[in-house]
Amino acid sequence: MSKTVRIIGAPMDLGADRRGVDMGPSAIRYAELADRLSDSGVDPVDAGDLSIPRAEERDPDASQPSEGTAKFLREVEDVCTRLSDRVAATLEDGEFPLVLGGDHSVAIGSMHGAARAADLGAVWFDAHADLNTPETSPSGNVHGMPLAAALGRGAFGEMPWAHAPRVREESIAYVGLRSIDDRERELLRESEMTAYTMADIDERGMTAVVADALDVATDGTDGVHVSLDLDWVDPRTAPGVGTPVRGGVTYREAHAALETVSERHEADDVVRSMDVVEVNPILDEGNETATIAAELTASAFGKRIL
């Protein structure tokens, strides 16, 4: 009885400044995601891509953030509302939703969909905290806001398409943080979220940290959302991302992390949904970042060396 994994492409680039991240789903598919998933022992089914408004058809005013706003918020709402429906329908059909971004704003839709019928924890593999609100964001880019959106912080509290009330702070664990805005740092310190930074990984090793992150995300929840932002990996290894930060996790650490996730999943069936985001083929070298994205996803679904 092998699990069906439904691949949902979300070629969103409305949440980030650097163009090209909309090609992420194609690049990850081209890197043989489906074959790699089959080799891992699951059945991939590709549901194609959501349609996203092209840059040329967008309201130019929507890209201009004024203070206390987020760029393209109306368009992001439209895409994430549709994505949430898709993710919820996938789970209702008994399949596993695997969302390919696109920039990280797609996680608003995937978490919202996955948390409709479950209390949802999250493990957030990212260099960034993605905890800005429209009020605190230094950039106005929604890809820096998905966790704040799911938690209903700031203006997101009035946005039912974003706020997922069954996602609670104490069930969220970050792994690999190394770039946090000042306001995010304040929010994080005051919050009940658990943040494992690169320093924790240096000190304790990746597998111990991820095991603890999974404990946090599974405690008192019905399932875990895994969000994999490729800028989590060191930019020398994964250069095709829009907001690279040096000092990231190594190739081996990254695999060890996702293997730890899959081991827990095999034992306890804990992972409910996943997104793989921020692959930007324009900035990549020879599709290396998309290939790593596909490999790490395969590790998350049980691919082993031996």
Ligand SMILES: NC(=[NH2+])NCCC[C@H](N)C(=O)O
């Ligand atoms: N998903 C990402 N790559 N997020 C980067 C966010 C960068 C910065 N913190 C911002 O809010 O603009």
Ligand SMILES: [Mn+2]
């Ligand atoms: Mn990031």
Ligand SMILES: [Mn+2]
């Ligand atoms: Mn991110």
